[in-house]
Amino acid sequence: MAQFALVIDLNTCVGCHACATNCKEWNTQAAFGPLSDFDPYGAHPEGVWYNRIMTYETGEFPSTQVFHLPKSCLHCQDAPCVPVCPTGASYKREQDGIVLVNYDDCIGCKLCSWSCPYGCREFDEADKVMKKCTLCIDRIYDETLPPEHRKPACVLTCPARARFFGDIEDPNSEVYKVIEERNGFVLFPDMGTNPANHYLPRIETKINLEEFEKHILKPDNPLFLEVMKRHHVSNKAPQEKQVEEVV
């Protein structure tokens, strides 16, 4: 059975909040909107967001690392928020595994948000219903859009290309492959929720300059001359470079 989900690469996520902003921009005007705001230009702006970006720091000074964690509904495969809903307004679609809220049936009892260990459901005080990420279901099935645009708004906008969207149960999909290849992990694995959204862990990339100088810049390296030539060319002024290319 298909299970659509997001895979977020924590290695490339720069925490720019573009996904959250574009999510809000798209969803406030689309089928599942509006996402109400209160006091938006005042001292205490507050509102409904499907996607929030948390920033954490690990390690101890001076060897610390900062990473950003975009957190939207994880579309859990054993979603704990669905069975607690007294009206059946909260449901998980069989065909693609997306967890949705039927606003016409939601009585706003907030019990589903109590049953979500990730805090990914938010109550809209204006509409008095529970709202959550829909994986932009109104975009991904919209046949009037070109096929490359049939993705969630957050995936399309991510400038760092840190977000992937697809069917995590399909071995041929991009998301399946990145999860397999790069050890995708989930949040709160012990809670028995089996989240569909995965995160790709940070990989520390180190460049050892000493090694570089020792091996690559050695005169007996067969590529030594080529390296030096390129280095020489790239250090020249642009005009000279052009002349050289023409020659």
Add this chain to the structure above:
Amino acid sequence: MHPPLSLIFFFLTAGTSIGLFIFMYAIEFLQLFGKGQGLPKEVILKLGVLELILIGLGAFGASFHLGHKLRAWKAIKRFRTSWLSREAVFSGAYGVSLLIYLVLNQLGVNPFFEHFFGILTFILGVLSGFSTAMIYASNKFVLEWNSSITVIYYLLMYLMLGSTLMAYFSHLYNLPYLGTFIFLSFLFLALGLGFRLAFNIRQFYLKRPTMNEALNLPHNRPIRVVDTGTTTDNYCTEEFYYRKGKEMLSTVIPVAYLLTFVVPLFLVLYAWITGTANHWILGLTYLFVLVGSALERWSFFVEGNHVQNLFYGLYPEEGYRLRKGYMERKETKISLYG
């Protein structure tokens, strides 16, 4: 968790109504077997109408925590999976069944149907209380609530409210059950106190998940929240972390204990030992239990810590700290049945 006042109100009204009916019908039921003298019809009418009004007020009050009150009837749809749905069904059925019982009792036409609906109302009342308690006890993401203690002492609180009020009415209507209900009040107050203490003591021994578990990081890695994405509070930080309540909790809990359990226990013991039962002592006992229960419910909500607070760094730290470099991975198993 943020305490919803409408749910506290529902607890007080439904608790009094169901608790009172349990004892009222128990007397009637015993009469079937020739034990006791039953209750006069006018007393049943008065108490029954009070119970009906209370459960009605409770249902009306509880609807105030809903976003859409007029859709509340839809809450019966998921009876199979949702405890909230079960609560709604059982509370509603309790009210209807109680009304039928009262009519049959007053008309006195058919004792079989009268007692059939009496027993049905009794069972529905208990099930309603049980379902309400299970809403909290089945939530495995609030570890403080996720225990059978929550259910037991929730039902004991219903019995405390019922028995203390029944003792008052026994005195008011000159019923021969005053001594019994003074004893029952004492019994349920003492049991309630015991289970409430157990509820609080259990919190010290909870194995709490850590932020590392939430973020699926190695357990020896120090981690702290730098930014939560917004400069102000949001739904998650307000609903699951009641900042003002947490500050007041250390004052409110002792007061709640005092008003709900200690003072009523002394009053009941005084009445029992000295044999001086008057309106003041018995009325005050119920009032103390009522006001104390409101504070106790408030504390119950504020004491609950939702695991989603881990993402905001607002979750209490676990009881022990791991040594630096200690690589053991702690397994947190949270089972639905405590």
